[in-house]
Amino acid sequence: MRRRLLFFATMSAILAGLWYPDAALAAEPSDVRVAAAADLKFALDEAADLFRARHPNIKLQITYGSSGNFYAQLSNHAPFDVFLSADVDYPHRLVRDGLASEGDEFVYGVGRIVIWVPRSSSIDVEKLGMQSLLSSDVRKIAIANPRHAPYGRAAEAAMQSMGVYKQVKDRLVLGDTVLQAGQFVESGSADIGIISRSHALAPSLRDKGRFWEVPLDAYPRRVQGGVILSWAQSRSAAAALRDFIMGEEGRTILRRFGFESPEE
Structure with a gap:
């Protein structure tokens, strides 16, 4: 009987993770270390507060700096899980260099x-x-x-x-x-x-x-993108942050701080 109860408990936990992905994500605390372009600071600080409220078990650590410097650090496997760049070129280079997969690239906004x-x-x-x-x-x-x-x-x-x-x-x-x-x-x-x-x-x-x-036709379009690094500690937690930024709540905050949607 004890073995049978243990079997059913284990299967229930597995099914909960399959049918409710957030349940598996919330099962244990996770860290997400973010390298973010400095222009994101004000929008991302606000988004981070809301993300933490939605995912209390994920500890979000954000470091702001220049995208080029972050790229150089990440090329040497700096301890970050997600990179939010001020352009799409640096994330693409990391994919090209084999430090992230193509499916983990994303575009989150257009700056001016x-x-x-x-x-x-x-x-x-x-x-x-x-x-x-x-x-x-x-x-x-x-x-x-x-x-x-x-x-x-x-x-x-x-x-x-x-x-x-x-x-x-x-x-x-x-x-x-x-x-x-x-x-x-x-x-x-x-x-x-x-x-x-x-x-x-x-x-x-x-x-x-x-x-x-400054008129948009005076400089190259500032499409901004990110990527989840191949050495991310928790891919599910990193993906949760990406999905939040790309979702309606994240995009609403980004729009309020002047970032247009890539489709606009």
Whole structure:
């Protein structure tokens, strides 16, 4: 009788995992270590709070930085489970390098760039647009470092396509991330900056400045993607995070912070 009861208990647990995947996921605590592009900080912080409420047994650890630096670290098997990049190229390279499978790649949003100034600035950025970078009041222009930050490359491409790069290149100050570029302007270390729209819409900057959206045809489309790494500790927990970000709740938060859906 004891063996029979043990058999039925075991089968019930197996069937619960088959029919209710979340039941298996919730059975024991799991860690998900995320390497995330800096432009995601404000949107992802909010999404993470909701995700933790939905999955209390998953411990979410998020580290923010530049996508290029993360790619270099992940190429050497840095201890992360999920990579959320500011472009789709770095995740694709990891798949190409055999560090993740093609089926674990995903696209979660499309970002945009803006020219941002503090609210007290005399520069009429809304009227002047890209020409505001040529203002006599501008001594330093902050952007993310194009060498390893996709948003820095977007800023550089926009300045080149709109004909101001040669005039302003000697006034550029480079942040390690697009987040740091915004901090340079906010602190007064730079007079104006080209940052992500998600940062300009974040609570920390929303009421502190004014901005002009750079036209989408001025720089390569900022399609942003992610990937689950082949050495993820818990694939089911990592997949749960991916599904949440790609689901309606995650996308609603991303849209509120200026990330468009890839289909839009």
